[in-house]
Structures are given as C-alpha cells and as structure tokens.
Amino acid sequence: MWRAYRVWNLIIIIIGYHVRWCSGSSSDDIVNLHDSLFKNYRNNVRPVRNQHHAVHVNISFNIIMIHDLDLKNQVLTTNAWLRIAWKDEFLTWNASDFHNVTEILVSRGEVWTPDLLVENTAFGYRELGIDKMLLNLDHEGQIIWEPGLITQTICEVNIAKYPFDSQHCSIRVMSWMHTNRSLQVSVASNSIDTTNYYPNGEWDLVNTCVRAFSPEDGSYNVGEILPGAEAIIELRRRPVYYIISTILPISMLSLLNVLVFMLPTNTGEKMTLAVTVLLSFTVFMSVVNEVMPKTSNSVSILAVYLTILLTMSGLSVASTVLVLHFHHHADMNASPSHLMNDVRNSRVYKTQRSHSINNNRCRKGSGIGKSEAIPSTEKLLEDYMEVEDSEDQARSEINVCCRKLRTKLENWQKRRKRRVLGREFAEKLDRALFCTVTVLTLGSTVIVMILLIYW
Structure with a gap:
C-alpha cells in the first residue's frame, strides 16, 4: 500500500513538471531569447529593414495633475506620462521556439527609440525617459514605451478676463532630428486620457485635444517637417x-x-x-x-x-x-x-x-430807569x-x-x-x-x- 502511494505521487509530480515545462517558460528561455535578439542588433539604426520606409510611431497622452499655471512667467507645469508605440522589425521571434514567450521587458538603452522631446519647454530641452527605463517588447516586434515627465511648457496667457479667464495651453512633443520622411507620428486618441487625473484647486480641466503634425500644418514639402504630436489643454479658473x-x-x-x-x-x-x-x-x-x-x-x-x-x-x-x-x-x-x-x-x-x-x-444818581448798555462794536x-x-x-x-x-x-x-x-x-x-x-x-x-x- 505504501509503495503504491509513492508510485502515484511520483507520477503526479512528473506529469505536473511536464505540463509546467510545456506551458511555461524559465529564466533560461528569457536569457536565450535576449541573446538571440540582441546578438547583432544596433540601437542606432532605424528599426525598418528597408531604410527608405518611415517608422510609424503612435503617441497618446495621459495627464496626472496640473501643478501650476504661472501667469506672470507664462509657464504651465504639469505631471503626465506618454504611451509611445512602434514596431521594430529586427526584434521579432517565433514564440514556440522559446516555450511560448510572447513578450519581454528590455531597457531603453538596448533598443532604438524615437528622439522625442518637449519642444515648447520653458527651461531647457531634455530627452524623454532614462536609459534604465523598461520597455515592453512582444514577439511581433511591437514596442510600448511609457515615459513619465514633469513638463514646464510655455503658455501664452490671455489675462483680459482675469479672474474669470480661461487659458489654452499646449504640450508639444516632437522629434529633434528625424523628419517625417524617416519618422511619421500619429495619435491614438483625439483627447488626453484623464483616467488618473487629480483635480487642481485653482483650475478646472475643461477640454483637451490631441493632434499630430502633418505636412498640411506648414509650408514645407514632405520630408522637411519635424514630426510630433501636440496636446492642447483648456483650463478655466475657479x-x-x-x-x-x-x-x-x-x-x-x-x-x-x-x-x-x-x-x-x-x-x-x-x-x-x-x-x-x-x-x-x-x-x-x-x-x-x-x-x-x-x-x-x-x-x-x-x-x-x-x-x-x-x-x-x-x-x-x-x-x-x-x-x-x-x-x-x-x-x-x-x-x-x-x-x-x-x-x-x-x-x-x-x-x-x-x-x-x-x-x-446820572440815571443811577437820580434813580431813574435802568442803566443804558455801552453799544457793542458790531452795533x-x-x-x-x-x-x-x-x-x-x-x-x-x-x-x-x-x-x-x-x-x-x-x-x-x-x-x-x-x-x-x-x-x-x-x-x-x-x-x-x-x-x-x-x-x-x-x-x-x-x-x-x-x-x-x-x-
């Protein structure tokens, strides 16, 4: 009886291990996949096999908080994060070859990323994110990058109706060197995602708009415009x-x-x-x-x-x-x-x-009548x-x-x-x-x- 119990226990362990091996993945699989992907990879080359094609980048804005709108210096301070997605044709693999590993996390310094920065910043240019920031990479080469940022952008204010004023400010994210011949930007939504927005005590967030820059926005030909996306924020003062x-x-x-x-x-x-x-x-x-x-x-x-x-x-x-x-x-x-x-x-x-x-x-001596008053000066x-x-x-x-x-x-x-x-x-x-x-x-x-x- 005891031997039969041990045999069945061993069979269950073997079956469970076999199922886990077939359905899951180990750290060795991740290491092997990483080595296979980045063996001959260069992060300074645009991730398209035909270099005459443009890389399509999709951007969405997510706002967390409006810190302040400084009317005197005309500076808007916001806390937000971006969701940037593109496809890297050099980072694809067959998931079945690596025990169904469909996605991994890679650091920003390992892969090519678009050279995006906040264009209308008020206090110096700074590239988005840091090299140690992680990105999500799936087996089809789709990369999702979500850098957080605290922006201080220029906002031209209209103070005519102060303190019953409304202001329209923008956050412009643009490429520093790539033109729309090599990089094309689109937006995932026409408005900013306010799911995680924390209300401001002085300003109400009335409306938002997100749009991508296109050749029709300027007077230049295709290939001579720096692509980017602009988020427009409408604020109304309380x-x-x-x-x-x-x-x-x-x-x-x-x-x-x-x-x-x-x-x-x-x-x-x-x-x-x-x-x-x-x-x-x-x-x-x-x-x-x-x-x-x-x-x-x-x-x-x-x-x-x-x-x-x-x-x-x-x-x-x-x-x-x-x-x-x-x-x-x-x-x-x-x-x-x-x-x-x-x-x-x-x-x-x-x-x-x-x-x-x-x-x-005389009148007083004779006792006749009352004394006559001396005339006053006015009289x-x-x-x-x-x-x-x-x-x-x-x-x-x-x-x-x-x-x-x-x-x-x-x-x-x-x-x-x-x-x-x-x-x-x-x-x-x-x-x-x-x-x-x-x-x-x-x-x-x-x-x-x-x-x-x-x-």
Whole structure:
C-alpha cells in the first residue's frame, strides 16, 4: 500500500513538471531569447529593414495633475506620462521556439527609440525617459514605451478676463532630428486620457485635444517637417477665491469713494477718508500687477477698472481740497479783528462810550430807569454805515474817521458776500461730484462685470 502511494505521487509530480515545462517558460528561455535578439542588433539604426520606409510611431497622452499655471512667467507645469508605440522589425521571434514567450521587458538603452522631446519647454530641452527605463517588447516586434515627465511648457496667457479667464495651453512633443520622411507620428486618441487625473484647486480641466503634425500644418514639402504630436489643454479658473479676496474689497472701496462726498465738511474727516481710499486702491493695484505678466498682448479688464477707480479717487481728493478751501474761507460769523481794533481805537467809539458812561451815572444818581448798555462794536459798525458827512469843523475829525471805517466795512461786506457765495458753491460742487462719481462708479462696475462674466 505504501509503495503504491509513492508510485502515484511520483507520477503526479512528473506529469505536473511536464505540463509546467510545456506551458511555461524559465529564466533560461528569457536569457536565450535576449541573446538571440540582441546578438547583432544596433540601437542606432532605424528599426525598418528597408531604410527608405518611415517608422510609424503612435503617441497618446495621459495627464496626472496640473501643478501650476504661472501667469506672470507664462509657464504651465504639469505631471503626465506618454504611451509611445512602434514596431521594430529586427526584434521579432517565433514564440514556440522559446516555450511560448510572447513578450519581454528590455531597457531603453538596448533598443532604438524615437528622439522625442518637449519642444515648447520653458527651461531647457531634455530627452524623454532614462536609459534604465523598461520597455515592453512582444514577439511581433511591437514596442510600448511609457515615459513619465514633469513638463514646464510655455503658455501664452490671455489675462483680459482675469479672474474669470480661461487659458489654452499646449504640450508639444516632437522629434529633434528625424523628419517625417524617416519618422511619421500619429495619435491614438483625439483627447488626453484623464483616467488618473487629480483635480487642481485653482483650475478646472475643461477640454483637451490631441493632434499630430502633418505636412498640411506648414509650408514645407514632405520630408522637411519635424514630426510630433501636440496636446492642447483648456483650463478655466475657479473664481471664488478671487471674488472674496479681490472683487468684493474693490467694490467696497468704490462705495467708500462715493461716500466721501456725503461726509459733512464740518466733521474734519473728509480729507482723511479720501486719502485712505486712494491709498487702498494703490495697494490693490500693486497686488494685481504682481500677478499679471508684463505684456501688452492683452490688458486685464480688472486692471483697467482699478485704474478708473484710482483716477476717480485721486480726483475726489483734489475736489475735497477745493471744497474744504471754499468752506473754511466762508466762515464769517465773527467780524475781522483788524476792523474791530480800528473801531475800538477811534474817537467816535471813545466819545460814544464816555457819553454812555455819563448817562448811566446820572440815571443811577437820580434813580431813574435802568442803566443804558455801552453799544457793542458790531452795533457801532452798523451805525457808521448810516453816519452822514457833516460840514461842521468840530466834527471834521469824526467824519474822517467814519468815512475810513465805513470804507473798510463796505469792503469787508463785499468779501463776506463773495465768501458766502463760495461756500454755497462748495456745497453745490460736493453734491455734483457725488452724483457724477456715483454714476461713473455704478456704470463702470456694471460694464466691467458684464465683460468679465459674459464677454
């Protein structure tokens, strides 16, 4: 019984080993296949037996992540990988000769690879992949190469609708030396594969397009164009952050710019508010300019809007200076000091004062009536306006004094009238500027919002 069990066990092992040998392959098979393929192989020769024929290369793009789009330097940074496939006519074998080995992995340095690189790179050219990178090779000579790359490509941005802008950037992979007479490039799909795409917090990936360069794309004849493939990426900015951090503060400042003209002049804070708003607009202008590229190809509507608001804020400061000038020069509630001194030092005032004092003493001694008040300076000025010239020599000095004071008083009243008119003009100017700035601010804001969102 024990012998029968051992015999059956040995038979099963032999059968299993025979099945494994027939259906599988060993490392010796891979080594023998590798030695057979690369015994006389040259990786600097195009993999076609007829060198007059072109090598057909198929490219597909796979994007992983959009790292950043630098508007100031106009550089797009992406993380992606390519799937490049072509047929090598020198690397084919009969799978049955090597125990059904249908595909193997080879290093990039062992086989011929197309001299592809990113053509529109922003920081120097670099060949795709490394020599130790593995490629997949099947028994029909089909090679699949999947190099990963982090690209920094030039992207000409359009900042007109910032921060509601959309950008179209491209990644161009082209041959460095081969023309389309010796190398022809096609694309596996008309769009980028976004299966492994990780969303970006600032940009939405709206649409993609992949196309190959053909002789119709240029003005050269066949054989004079460097073949390649171009992946076009359409990005749309997510504006929520910029609405909160930029648009809303600018709108509030534009409202404060209007309220400058509603602030009463007597408060003394009119100029302070106007200058503060002007400085705030200057700060926001600096922030926006730090993001924008220094180019004249396109001008940001938001920057133009800020310039308009900054100009109106500067004009509001200048107009506030005029309003305050007219207002404070129109404050004439009290008589001018030099005119009051002339009145108090005049003989008329002294005579009138002594006469009033004597009358008060007489009335006080007799106990009749109340004391008569000494006339005020303002009252005396009004009396001077009614004094008529006298031919009496005794009053000649008084008449001369009255005429001088009356002339000064007339001039002062004319100046006061002009200043009162100036004060009224300042109030009307304030109201007119309030209406004008309000209309301009609302109009420019509505136009800018329509252009940014719907244009």
